Amino acid sequence: MNDLAELINDRVARTIPPLAFVVPDGFHALPVDVTAEERSAAAQEFVRGLYPEGDTELWDSAAPYYEHVTATMATAGLAFSALGIFGQEGEGVAHCSLTVAFLRSSHTDTDAAAQGTLATLAEDPLNDARRLDLPCGPAVSCVTLRELALDVEQGPPAEEQPKLVTGQIQVYVPFPTGPYMAVFTLDTASMRYWGEFCDMVTAILQTLDFTA
Structure with a gap:
């Protein structure tokens, strides 16, 4: 198990009830579980991991942004939040x-x-909702694709404006050990690698452990 996976499991294990999972290399976990007093230093550490080949100027300029993002994520009640960055050929x-x-x-x-979750999600025709049978028990996946028009000033007519397609995978996993639902959400605009991201979510779900 890599260091990031151990860090994730440590964070998640402090929740009630416990849940552990492993993510592939390439994910950088935001320090959503630190105190407000620790957040600035944690953000500095995070940007150094995110941009290992950067310099002090880059780290110092990026840290306040990620400190704000981390605070927002923590306020929203997220148990885990990470950015996945994966180098490609070329x-x-x-x-x-x-x-x-x-x-x-x-x-x-x-x-x-x-x-019940599947029935609720399937009511929206834009959702591709399906039941999953994971090693830890039943779950429900919901895939949604969105197309956004980019507003380019003095550009071509609206119907010819460039489009941004984004994809979202959400997986709802009922806890077998208590009245909770875990919700995993992956968002990406790198649709060229959509298949790889789907496989990645599948691999993460195979590692779920409610007995950690």
Whole structure:
């Protein structure tokens, strides 16, 4: 298990009830679990890991932005938040964000919780909602693709404006050990690598452990 995975498991294990999982190399976890007093120093450490070949000028300019992002994520109640950056052959990188949130649920049976979640998500015709059977129990995935028009001033007509396509994968996993629902969310605009990101989420879900 790599150092990042151990760090993630340590963070998640402090929640109630416990949940552990492993992510691939390339994810950089935001310090959403630190105190407000620790946040500035944690952001400095984060940007050094995110930009290992950077310099003091880059780190000092980027740290306040990620400190603000971390504060926003923590306020939103996220248990885990990370940026995924993966180098590709040639120029450019593939990037995504991964978050995990815990929601309170009234379920007493994981199968019933999954069925109810699937029925709710399937009501939206834009959702591709499906049941999953994971090693840890039932879950529900929901895939949504969005096309956004980029507003280019003095550009071509609206129908010819460039489009940005983004994809989101959400997976709802009922806790078998308590009335909670784990929600994994991966967002990306690197749609060229959509298949790889889908495989990545599948691999992460295979590592879920509610007995950590």
